[in-house]
Amino acid sequence: MAKKKKGPRQAVGLKCSVCGAFGYVTEYNKNNELLKKQADGKGSFPLNKYCDVCRKHTLHTVAKKLK
Numbered sequence: 001m002a003k004k005k006k007g008p009r010q011a012v013g014l015k016c017s018v019c020g021a022f023g024y025v026t027e028y029n030k031n032n033e034l035l036k037k038q039a040d041g042k043g044s045f046p047l048n049k050y051c052d053v054c055r056k057h058t059l060h061t062v063a064k065k066l067k
């Protein structure tokens, strides 16, 4: 059984800002204030990632936090 780790790294989902497809799960370090602020919805947290639906690189935003 996997235990929940209470570490500084939090898993978040990334979704394509063009088509809205949920494409990635990534982690960010919540001790990084800049990323934390953006992941809390106070920024677009834009990441250029490949979208399988758009078939090109698009900006991806944080969709939700995974627990």
Ligand SMILES: [Zn+2]
Binding pocket: 016, 017, 018, 019, 020, 021, 051, 052, 053, 054, 055, 058
């Ligand atoms: Zn897309």
